[in-house]
Amino acid sequence: xxxxxxxxxxxxxxxxxxxxxxxxxxxxxxxxxxxxxxxxxxxxxxxxxxxxxxxxxxxxxxxxxxxxxxxxxxxxxxxxxxxxxxxxxxxxxxxxxxxxxxxxxxxxxxxxxxxxxxxxxxxxxxxxxxxxxxxxxxxxxxxxxxxxxxxxxxxxxxxxxxxxxxxxxxxxxxxxxxxxxxxxxxxxxxxxxxxxxxxxxxxxxxxxxxxxxxxxxxxxxxxxxxxxxxxxxxxxxxxxxxxxxxxxxxxxxxxxxxxxxxxxxxxxxxxxxxxxxxxxxxxxxxxxxxxxxxxxxxxxxxxxxxxxxxxxxxxxxxxxxxxxxxxxxxxxxxxxxxxxxxxxxxxxxxxxxxxxxxxxxxxxxxxxxxxxxxxxxxxxxxxxxxxxxxxxxxxxxxxxxxxxxxxxxxxxxxxxxxxxxxxxxxxxxxxxxxxxxxxxxxxxxxxxxxxxxxxxxxxxxxxxxxxxxxxxxxxxxxxxxxxxxxxxxxxxxxxxxxxxxxxxxxxxxxxxxxxxxxxxxxxxxxxxxxxxxxxxxxxx
Ligand SMILES: Cc1cc2nc3c(=O)[nH]c(=O)nc-3n(C[C@H](O)[C@H](O)[C@H](O)COP(=O)(O)OP(=O)(O)OC[C@H]3O[C@@H](n4cnc5c(N)ncnc54)[C@H](O)[C@@H]3O)c2cc1C
Ligand SMILES: *[C@@H]1O[C@H](CO)[C@@H](O)[C@H](O)[C@H]1NC(C)=O
Ligand SMILES: *[C@@H]1O[C@H](CO)[C@@H](O)[C@H](O)[C@H]1NC(C)=O
Ligand SMILES: *[C@@H]1O[C@H](CO)[C@@H](O)[C@H](O)[C@H]1NC(C)=O
Ligand SMILES: *[C@@H]1O[C@H](CO)[C@@H](O)[C@H](O)[C@H]1NC(C)=O
Ligand SMILES: *[C@@H]1O[C@H](CO)[C@@H](O)[C@H](O)[C@H]1NC(C)=O
Numbered sequence: 001x002x003x004x005x006x007x008x009x010x011x012x013x014x015x016x017x018x019x020x021x022x023x024x025x026x027x028x029x030x031x032x033x034x035x036x037x038x039x040x041x042x043x044x045x046x047x048x049x050x051x052x053x054x055x056x057x058x059x060x061x062x063x064x065x066x067x068x069x070x071x072x073x074x075x076x077x078x079x080x081x082x083x084x085x086x087x088x089x090x091x092x093x094x095x096x097x098x099x100x101x102x103x104x105x106x107x108x109x110x111x112x113x114x115x116x117x118x119x120x121x122x123x124x125x126x127x128x129x130x131x132x133x134x135x136x137x138x139x140x141x142x143x144x145x146x147x148x149x150x151x152x153x154x155x156x157x158x159x160x161x162x163x164x165x166x167x168x169x170x171x172x173x174x175x176x177x178x179x180x181x182x183x184x185x186x187x188x189x190x191x192x193x194x195x196x197x198x199x200x201x202x203x204x205x206x207x208x209x210x211x212x213x214x215x216x217x218x219x220x221x222x223x224x225x226x227x228x229x230x231x232x233x234x235x236x237x238x239x240x241x242x243x244x245x246x247x248x249x250x251x252x253x254x255x256x257x258x259x260x261x262x263x264x265x266x267x268x269x270x271x272x273x274x275x276x277x278x279x280x281x282x283x284x285x286x287x288x289x290x291x292x293x294x295x296x297x298x299x300x301x302x303x304x305x306x307x308x309x310x311x312x313x314x315x316x317x318x319x320x321x322x323x324x325x326x327x328x329x330x331x332x333x334x335x336x337x338x339x340x341x342x343x344x345x346x347x348x349x350x351x352x353x354x355x356x357x358x359x360x361x362x363x364x365x366x367x368x369x370x371x372x373x374x375x376x377x378x379x380x381x382x383x384x385x386x387x388x389x390x391x392x393x394x395x396x397x398x399x400x401x402x403x404x405x406x407x408x409x410x411x412x413x414x415x416x417x418x419x420x421x422x423x424x425x426x427x428x429x430x431x432x433x434x435x436x437x438x439x440x441x442x443x444x445x446x447x448x449x450x451x452x453x454x455x456x457x458x459x460x461x462x463x464x465x466x467x468x469x470x471x472x473x474x475x476x477x478x479x480x481x482x483x484x485x486x487x488x489x490x491x492x493x494x495x496x497x498x499x500x501x502x503x504x505x506x507x508x509x510x511x512x513x514x515x516x517x518x519x520x521x522x523x524x525x526x527x528x529x530x531x532x533x534x535x536x537x538x539x540x
Pocket of ligand 5: 083212345348349350351
């Protein structure tokens with residue numbers, strides 16, 4: 001370990017020297033020429049080329065990050081193979097142009113395709129690298145980063161209906177970003193996060209080499225499974241598939257505050273994390289004083305009704321609420337609430353026209369001690385009983401999603417992967433606010449005030465020191481790498497400042513991530529506003 005750190009330090013000075021001695025003027029032109037020598041020109045979209053905006057917008061979800069003030073890339077590279085990714089890294093380092101890696105483009109702060117501050121960078125958009133190979137003989141699959149979760153689910157279930165994979169709910173998100181941050185979903189209480197089921201990966205490192213698990217070593221392999229994605233470009237992932245019954249059971253049960261939603265919700269906090277792993281009941285806290293209980297059960301309706309009657313009679317769920325369906329159908333049901341959604345819809349990569357999308361801002365928390373019923377009454381009456389007052393004036397502009405932990409999640413040591421929110425967590429909260437722009441320049445002030453006041457209020461009731469947050473629900477409000485780190489070709493040195501957000505996302509794992517970063521990317525080439533800063537210190 002000592003030796004490799006010393007080597008990393010040496011290399012870091014060596015390559016800083018190279019970068020500093022590179023003439024920076026006109027390096028963006030040189031960079032483009034370099035790309036065009038190595039990559040077919042139809043795969044490189046420079047600013048000003050006719051399709052540039054269309055390709056840039058192709059997987060942007062949030063119109064907030066596609067305005068006339070958004071800092072855009074110099075160009076977008078759309079690799080058709082590993083060698084194009086290697087070339088992009090090679091040209092980028094040679095001409096000191098940074099890269100942003102985009103798989104599904106769902107990053108909540110748009111960090112996969114925009115920069116907060118002006119700088120030269122290119123986007124490597126992996127959308128065309130999206131193959132899924134299922135191997136039944138050992139129940140594994142290789143999936144490329146550019147595949148969507150919907151494509152992964154579909155390929156797995158179509159090749160054998162009783163196999164599945166634990167990952168998140170939204171089918172259009174990319175495998176690359178989703179796995180890079182962990183991957184929470186409705187089967188995690190039984191099977192863990194996505195990254196708990198990743199057994200190998202292929203990554204292009206800063207030197208442009210393609211590494212597998214054996215050649216990258218266990219430290220780097222640990223870091224890419226949830227460390228937030230700043231260690232290299234992960235091309236593909238080998239995952240272990242899980243078994244599901246031929247039919248699973250789902251329900252959506254809504255309760256109004258007038259129907260004791262707060263009492264039931266207060267009880268849910270103790271019940272849901274302790275339920276059998278086969279059963280996940282999450283809650284959507286919605287406008288008009290409504291709580292929606294959504295469940296996925298890996299078993300029959302009969303057994304689900306019995307389990308609910310025994311463990312959670314307060315909800316009053318009955319056989320009439322239960323729908324049996326295949327696991328693949330349950331994925332569509334979780335989005336649409338409609339069991340008749342054709343499963344082929346999971347293959348639709350489009351998220352709809354950006355011009356008609358809402359603006360969105362999300363934040364996250366973790367709860368380790370149940371929140372009293374009286375506090376829930378407060379939350380409903382102060383934040384969920386009226387319109388937010390901003391765009392559209394619709395109810396439902398504000399939402400909280402409560403995702404229970406426990407089960408398998410509690411059995412995984414906090415240091416096993418970068419995702420540290422394990423034993424002792426009752427549930428995760430995601431706060432979501434959306435608004436429609438009423439006029440150009442409308443920055444959603446009322447929506448942001450609503451979200452900010454709710455988040456401040458919740459501070460006293462959620463995990464503290466640190467106030468934990470989920471890296472896949474990325475939030476630049478909690479901190480970002482400083483300008484001196486970001487604006488500098490040698491951006492090294494932000495470890496202490498990075499604790500502000502790094503310890504909230506990764507807790508005790510932040511330090512190890514920073515040490516791995518120092519060993520594998522000492523000059524911090526793969527950096528963004530919330531990338532892991534390198535830490536050059538022996539591990540103790
Ligand atoms: C509608 C919606 C629903 C969601 N539901 C869930 C959910 O149920 N559970 C959950 O856990 N999360 C959920 N998320 C969050 C989601 O997991 C993250 O936004 C995730 O980062 C998206 O991955 P992506 O590939 O689409 O994003 P991108 O924007 O492409 O990438 C996200 C980050 O990862 C980096 N990155 C991307 N690909 C690679 C790669 N191949 N190698 C290295 N770094 C890479 C990017 O540079 C960026 O920093 C949801 C998001 C949305 C928008
Ligand atoms: C916030 O979360 C919701 C629901 O998961 C999602 O639709 C939305 O895209 C997220 N916000 C951002 C900024 O991406
Ligand atoms: C599938 O897995 C088996 C068992 O591990 C292995 O022998 C075989 O090579 C794999 N097939 C492919 C195509 O990788
Ligand atoms: C509301 O639910 C709680 C928890 O289940 C229960 O203790 C309480 O008696 C219920 N109150 C009413 C009015 O039904
Ligand atoms: C794909 O999804 C988009 C956005 O939801 C929708 O507008 C479009 O009609 C869908 N396409 C197909 C073929 O279903
Ligand atoms: C950017 O857009 C805003 C709102 O649409 C507009 O007011 C402004 O003039 C535009 N600025 C430039 C430089 O085009």
